[in-house]
Amino acid sequence: MHAIAAFAGLPIERHEALVDVELPMPDHGPRDLLIRVEAVSVNPVDVKVRVSRSTPDSPRILGYDGAGVVEAVGAEATGFAPGDEVWWAGDISRAGSNAEYQAVDHRIVAHKPSTWTFAEAAALPLTALTALEAFRDHLRLGSHSEGTLLVVGGAGGVGSAAIQLAKATTGLRVIATASREASTEWASDLGADAVVDHRDLEAAVREVAPDGVDHILSAFTPGNIAAFAALGRPFTGVVAIDGGFEDVAPLKSKSMSLHLEYMFARALHDAADLHVQGEYLAEVAHLAERGLVRTTATEYLEDFTASHLREAHRRVESQSMIGKVVVHR
Structure with missing residues (x-):
């Protein structure tokens, strides 16, 4: 599959800071959903993890917001079926959403707002x-x-x-x-x-x-x-x-x-109430469908490539962003 990887903590102006790569499809466990990623947004945590990279020979797939379509459902995952349109914020200890496919624990996933595009939805989970x-x-x-x-x-x-x-x-x-x-x-x-x-x-x-x-x-x-x-x-x-x-x-x-507050704490420590994150996202989706919450995406970059992810990181690093920047297919 196509993915965008960080190899070392390089300045974002360097082409090698984020690069297009081909990687094997992710393995998805019994509690996971295998999701085809349609859109991602970039958060300050993406920048922090990228610049802290110290193992240049090992690719790290960043991305801690996503919206996409369920491709496969693990044997112990409930509430979802192939074809469902979903959103999630992921787990910082696993490969992220800057890839064609991502495996995500079903407990931290929810159906995205039905009235929003994938790009609109990807701005909000984290x-x-x-x-x-x-x-x-x-x-x-x-x-x-x-x-x-x-x-x-x-x-x-x-x-x-x-x-x-x-x-x-x-x-x-x-x-x-x-x-x-x-x-x-x-x-x-x-x-x-x-x-x-x-x-x-x-x-x-x-x-x-x-x-x-x-x-x-x-x-x-x-x-x-x-x-x-x-x-x-x-x-x-x-x-x-x-x-x-x-x-x-x-x-x-x-x-x-x-x-x-650290949004990744529940997933990182496999908290007994991990499912709460999925419930929170489901609640936000209902609020969005009622018009009580709107997307916070303010900038959209079409074409899911390392070049556009580097540009998104550059905008976040500028610390002048209003709202969120989204990269989508």
Whole structure:
């Protein structure tokens, strides 16, 4: 099969950073679906894994978002049949979606929104799962939840999903951060009740939430712990999707909590509740079909080649992306 492989941690400007290769078809186990990949999107984790490659003789198939068609169903896999159109975010310990075919545990797969194209669907799985795990598994939010949620990085992939899912599944007021006119408009269009400039975070948030916030989802945590401590009310939970934190002691006086969200944790450790990821994706698909969630794809590259994957990585590395970039057949 055709695949796009990373061999070594080379700069994306180098042709060898991602290359077209021919590989054997993936083996699919009894719990797996064998899926023909129609579209993928690129996330910051793709870049991080690519640049960390230290074994140039061993190809690594990246890709942690996908949409495609089920080709075969393992003996223990349930709920799917050949021909089903599905979406998934995959398992970082296995070969990814940057290939013609991928084997994926059926428990982390769901039927894609029937009203969306493959390209539209491929933008959302990883970011939607990250947002829902932040809300459900860390902050314990639901339809009954009220108060104010601060989304730091509102125009990024996770922020774009989080704004929509918070408005669709909770009663929270959502404040998002952005720094450019285009990203401010994007976050507002997705449903944020207020969008503020993150360059003076505490002062900007105070203008629209003088009494502070109840929950924080952060894609830009380093350098902001003190601001979070100032803005949070007692027992506010902070969910960080990045790393590199400084001293978190400022959170203590308000009994605030810091949660580290890692979407791959369930699959990586074969969690007993791995099926929850498939259930979350099924829920998002229903919300999409009802028009309550829209795709966060903003850029589409047609033709599934190493050249276009390199371009997608370059755009993600620029850190100026609004929404997601998708590569599709």
